[in-house]
């Protein structure tokens with residue numbers, strides 16, 4: 436079975452290369468496909484965005500080796516038939532037309548051949564769907580919630596509550612030298628080479644979480660939790676957008692995923708987890724001096740009246756936080 440597939444694949448890839456060179460030579464000679472930007476669209480590019488995850492590699496293979504050759508061959512066949520009929524059977528070349536109608540053989544052929552073509556597409560299509568479905572054991576989960584009109588990212592494993600990711604204005608994007616309508620003020624941060632499960636839902640209307648470089652596109656539906664996954668191969672910044680017409684600011688729902696090294700991710704998690712620890716500081720504060728907690732926190736809290744204590748707490752919190760686990 437596998438050998439058969441590889442045979443078909445070889446034939447199809449040959450046809451694909453031929454078709455691609457026929458269709459695109461000259462027309463797009465100025466575009467070097469190899470220079471496509473990773474993680475974002477390239478101006479003037481015609482191909483799919485380069486892959487940065489396993490799923491996207493499979494999707495590109497399906498597109499390039501199965502769909503494109505079939506589409507190209509069918510288009511060329513129909514074009515050839517049209518030209519042949521126009522040239523051979525016009526009034527001048529064929530003054531006395533044939534009188535017959537119906538041809539059982541041809542009718543069987545043009546019923547069976549499309550069925551076979553669809554079966555070939557289905558085999559490879561299901562293989563791709565199974566790849567999407569068969570998520571390896573995830574390292575972590577991120578819950579992405581679509582709102583009108585922004586995204587929220589929650590990290591249940593790391594106990595990081597929802598991070599609101601807002602779009603940047605044109606001025607902000609230009610100032611930061613990031614792509615407008617793709618970059619967000621806060622990104623989803625994930626480690627490289629780890630399986631990330633993305634749970635997707637909508638808070639108000641249907642949105643869609645899509646990121647081309649990872650081959651992701653899944654609906655964010657209120658009341659439902661959809662699930663997909665990716666395993667980023669390279670560190671970097673990857674952009675996507677909401678892909679379901681969700682209202683007036685649909686175009687203002689950028690998705691930015693920052694893929695960082697494991698060490699950077701761990702540091703980021705530590706930094707994000709710190710605020711909840713600081714939030715619990717006010718409760719711990721009265722007890723802190725007795726336990727000999729951070730000296731920096733002591734002067735601020737010991738002299739404070741109950742009324743000023745909450746106000747003082749946030750300022751002293753960062754200093755007190757590292758000491759808290761030790762106490």
Ligand SMILES: [Cu+2]
Pocket residue numbers: 581582641642643677678679680681685688
């Ligand atoms: Cu949306």
